[in-house]
Amino acid sequence: MKKADLHAHTTASDGTFTPAELIAEAKRAGLDVLGITDHDSTEGIAPAIEANRGNNLTIIPGIEVNCDVPGGEVHVLGYFKDVPGGALQALLQRLRDGRRARAQGMVDKMTALGMPIAWERVVAFARGGSIGRPHVARAILEAGYAANIGEVFDKYIGRSGPAYVERLKLSPAEAVEAIRQSGGVPVLAHPYYFDASGAMIKTVNPETLVPELVAAGLRGIEVYYYHYPTSAMVGLMKIAERYRLILTGGSDFHGLTKTNTLGGVFVPWEAYERLQAELAA
Numbered sequence: 293m294k295k296a297d298l299h300a301h302t303t304a305s306d307g308t309f310t311p312a313e314l315i316a317e318a319k320r321a322g323l324d325v326l327g328i329t330d331h332d333s334t335e336g337i338a339p340a341i342e343a344n345r346g347n348n349l350t351i352i353p354g355i356e357v358n359c360d361v362p363g364g365e366v367h368v369l370g371y372f373k374d375v376p377g378g379a380l381q382a383l384l385q386r387l388r389d390g391r392r393a394r395a396q397g398m399v400d401k402m403t404a405l406g407m408p409i410a411w412e413r414v415v416a417f418a419r420g421g422s423i424g425r426p427h428v429a430r431a432i433l434e435a436g437y438a439a440n441i442g443e444v445f446d447k448y449i450g451r452s453g454p455a456y457v458e459r460l461k462l463s464p465a466e467a468v469e470a471i472r473q474s475g476g477v478p479v480l481a482h483p484y485y486f487d488a489s490g491a492m493i494k495t496v497n498p499e500t501l502v503p504e505l506v507a508a509g510l511r512g513i514e515v516y517y518y519h520y521p522t523s524a525m526v527g528l529m530k531i532a533e534r535y536r537l538i539l540t541g542g543s544d545f546h547g548l549t550k551t552n553t554l555g556g557v558f559v560p561w562e563a564y565e566r567l568q569a570e571l572a573a
């Protein structure tokens with residue numbers, strides 16, 4: 293039986309496996325199809341394709357865009373024929389610029405509070421990657437204004453701290469539209485979260501979110517996912533049927549930081565076939 297995993301991360305976002313290591317893991321797991329879906333980055337795709345030369349593994353270039361809804365976060369997956377450009381890259385650039393401006397804003401506030409930190413140190417901690425709040429935190433710690441990272445957040449850059457700066461907000465509809473405009477297939481990622489004991493951690497209401505995103509061009513919904521009880525999957529399948537959405541799924545593999553194993557979630561082969569049909573259309 294053919295085996296697909298449509299949701300995996302590399303070191304291009306918060307995965308611990310390099311693209312080449314992910315390919316090796318996919319071969320070990322006996323996958324036929326692998327979707328590479330890093331958070332807000334497509335950097336892992338080209339090296340993965342390169343590492344995959346000569347293998348019997350089909351790579352689907354993808355993305356997972358982190359979006360905001362009132363009171364929470366929503367992730368939107370996108371699948372493409374090739375490494376996406378255009379509207380999606382413009383959106384990713386906007387997110388990177390937003391993260392950088394936010395970090396700069398926190399540095400400015402620390403300076404205004406009489407605790408200057410060097411921007412160069414923030415940049416250095418990012419090690420060439422996308423600059424974010426964790427790098428500001430490390431620079432504050434290094435400057436000696438707190439005893440540990442927890443204290444940095446409690447005293448300065450946590451949500452109620454005096455040097456906190458709000459994140460750039462992105463709606464899931466904007467992400468869906470950008471993926472569409474770049475020739476991709478937008479899919480709502482894991483609408484629910486469940487922990488290992490089966491308890492729901494947090495949720496958006498797909499009954500209201502899905503119609504809004506379908507209007508923006510949504511084509512699929514992630515139904516096959518870690519720890520999803522049958523009842524949750526059945527509920528999502530009904531919504532998918534109502535809007536003729538593709539039922540996708542995957543392990544959300546992150547390497548060593550999470551227990552998810554690559555290929556560890558059953559994904560019907562039809563999910564891949566329908567995605568391919570959409571991408572070919």
Ligand SMILES: [Zn+2]
Pocket residue numbers: 356367481482
């Ligand atoms: Zn996610």
Ligand SMILES: [Zn+2]
Pocket residue numbers: 299300301329356544
């Ligand atoms: Zn993910």
